[in-house]
Amino acid sequence: MLEGRVALCAGAGRGVGAEVAKLMAANGAKVVVNDPGASGSGEGTDGTPAQEIVEQIKAAGGEAVSNYGSVAKFDDCLAMVQQAREAFGGLHIVFNAAGILRDKMFHNMFPEDWQAVIDVHLTGHFNINRAAVNLFREQNYGRIIMVSSTSGLLGNIGQCNYGAAKFGIVALARIVAMENASKGIIVNVICPSACSTPGGAASEEPPRCDRSALRLSRFRAGRRCQRPGLSPARRRVVALRAYAAGADGAPPGWLDPGNAGRDRDPGTGSAIHPPRQPRRPPGPADGVSSPAVNLW
Numbered sequence: 001m002l003e004g005r006v007a008l009c010a011g012a013g014r015g016v017g018a019e020v021a022k023l024m025a026a027n028g029a030k031v032v033v034n035d036p037g038a039s040g041s042g043e044g045t046d047g048t049p050a051q052e053i054v055e056q057i058k059a060a061g062g063e064a065v066s067n068y069g070s071v072a073k074f075d076d077c078l079a080m081v082q083q084a085r086e087a088f089g090g091l092h093i094v095f096n097a098a099g100i101l102r103d104k105m106f107h108n109m110f111p112e113d114w115q116a117v118i119d120v121h122l123t124g125h126f127n128i129n130r131a132a133v134n135l136f137r138e139q140n141y142g143r144i145i146m147v148s149s150t151s152g153l154l155g156n157i158g159q160c161n162y163g164a165a166k167f168g169i170v171a172l173a174r175i176v177a178m179e180n181a182s183k184g185i186i187v188n189v190i191c192p193s194a195c196s197t198p199g200g201a202a203s204e205e206p207p208r209c210d211r212s213a214l215r216l217s218r219f220r221a222g223r224r225c226q227r228p229g230l231s232p233a234r235r236r237v238v239a240l241r242a243y244a245a246g247a248d249g250a251p252p253g254w255l256d257p258g259n260a261g262r263d264r265d266p267g268t269g270s271a272i273h274p275p276r277q278p279r280r281p282p283g284p285a286d287g288v289s290s291p292a293v294n295l296w
Helices: 015-026 048-059 074-088 113-137 161-183 210-223 234-244
Strands: 006-010 030-034 065-069 091-095 142-147 185-190
Touching: 006 015, 006 074, 015 030, 015 048, 015 091, 015 113, 030 048, 030 074, 048 074, 065 074, 074 113, 091 113, 113 142, 113 161, 113 185, 142 161, 161 185
Parallel strands: 006 030, 006 091, 030 065, 091 142, 142 185
Antiparallel strands: none
16 A cells, blocks of 8 residues: 555654554555654653664564654754655655643643643644655655644643644644645644543453543534524524534534535535625725724
């Protein structure tokens, strides 16, 4: 599937990133495994996690090299891209699962806790993909996989820094995709949601994902706020009210990249909320002199 492709996997020393790196290698890709080995809060460094994943990939017959840079530093990201080109002759895929957590309630959060999480998650996604995008544009091919979270899409108590960064990644992905579609570059976002499994991986008990499942069900319910007989405009109002009432569900069309914000009525095919026409300030043609204060 990925024969002849080179992938840069950041945050791949543990967790989701490690499994994605091994999966790409198993499917034929040559992989740069990046992980500075920092703690969960972003402190310290350790080359062991990245090197262990490299050794596992090689033991399974794949090709990989390790990298210990930080996505929070643009120069480190440039070095990652250069290492991929020198080690394997190019770069085609960027996957970034690098992240840290500094969870606190908003009223207890210090500026450094906010900034550290933004730097790794949101700025890190800018840095690593900005380092690679011009190469992708030159070769008319690139695959970018960003990692958001349900904490960004739906919110989660104690994670205003993490949630803000993760929702920002969604906007970043949309815009990067729009700007580079003509250059053969595809951008996707995955949104994992954590759940705990009692007894560890070997346990036969079902995962305790009740909270996550509830949030996702509410999200889907918000998208289905379209009772029969409602006009398109009324359906939009119902969805917005459900969202404002705390249903955790985004109004229809907010997160679906396929319709670019224009849901379609299943009966008529017409747009439920078509794009608005730009407002024009009144002027001499309307018999109105220029206002002293321009409100537009």
